[in-house]
Amino acid sequence: xxxxxxxxxxxxxxxxxxxxxxxxxxxxxxxxxxxxxxxxxxxxxxxxxxxxxxxxxxxxxxxxxxxxxxxxxxxxxxxxxxxxxxxxxxxxxxxxxxxxxxxxxxxxxxxxx
Amino acid sequence: xxxxxxxxxxxxxxxxxxxxxxxxxxxxxxxxxxxxxxxxxxxxxxxxxxxxxxxxxxxxxxxxxxxxxxxxxxxxxxxxxxxxxxxxxxxxxxxxxxxxxxxxxxxxxxxxx
Numbered sequence: 001x002x003x004x005x006x007x008x009x010x011x012x013x014x015x016x017x018x019x020x021x022x023x024x025x026x027x028x029x030x031x032x033x034x035x036x037x038x039x040x041x042x043x044x045x046x047x048x049x050x051x052x053x054x055x056x057x058x059x060x061x062x063x064x065x066x067x068x069x070x071x072x073x074x075x076x077x078x079x080x081x082x083x084x085x086x087x088x089x090x091x092x093x094x095x096x097x098x099x100x101x102x103x104x105x106x107x108x109x110x111x112x113x
Numbered sequence: 114x115x116x117x118x119x120x121x122x123x124x125x126x127x128x129x130x131x132x133x134x135x136x137x138x139x140x141x142x143x144x145x146x147x148x149x150x151x152x153x154x155x156x157x158x159x160x161x162x163x164x165x166x167x168x169x170x171x172x173x174x175x176x177x178x179x180x181x182x183x184x185x186x187x188x189x190x191x192x193x194x195x196x197x198x199x200x201x202x203x204x205x206x207x208x209x210x211x212x213x214x215x216x217x218x219x220x221x222x223x224x225x226x
Binding site: 004033041042043044045056059091093098099101102103104105106107 | 115145154155156157158159202208212213214215216217218219
């Protein structure tokens with residue numbers, strides 16, 4: 001298996017623009033997680049899905065952030081409008097079972113100018 | 114409020130010596146603890162874990178110790194190798210319906226040849 005795939009790997013955008021990050025989990029995994037890593041706050045869980053259904057989105061910072069999982073092999077994290085403080089590395093991870101080992105993608109480095 | 118704290122941002126050791134990475138937590142509901150390793154431009158990868166019913170878990174060169182009364186855990190790497198140079202994240206969760214993997218900010222380990 002190719003592992004968790006994220007795209008793009010790098011994204012540079014201007015403040016106010018819409019940003020969409022993409023994730024393909026490992027085939028057969030039933031949980032998908034979105035994390036954000038910043039210097040100030042470290043690695044934080046934003047939201048997670050089970051069988052394509054959002055279970056806990058309490059980590060989503062504000063309404064500008066939204067996440068969807070239309071099918072078992074694809075998820076998006078959208079920021080609209082983006083702000084400079086959203087600059088971070090965003091990771092997607094998937095697991096088999098809630099307590100299963102989480103496999104992380106390589107991350108998307110987002111820079112909002 | 115950081116529930117999982119890694120107070121040493123960096124650690125440097127000589128090849129062949131022991132590396133000890135420390136982690137403290139404040140949430141007494143945490144009952145499962147994990148260590149992840151992260152190389153630059155890659156996502157974190159699972160390294161070793163320990164349940165709160167144990168005080169030690171060993172896997173090859175890696176051993177995790179848990180002191181519940183002190184709310185402290187440590188990762189020992191013996192002997193350290195240059196390939197161990199990476200950022201190490203401590204993580205914890207409470208399990209059950211309160212599941213949420215909470216990470217520390219990480220410790221950069223450098224193993225010098």
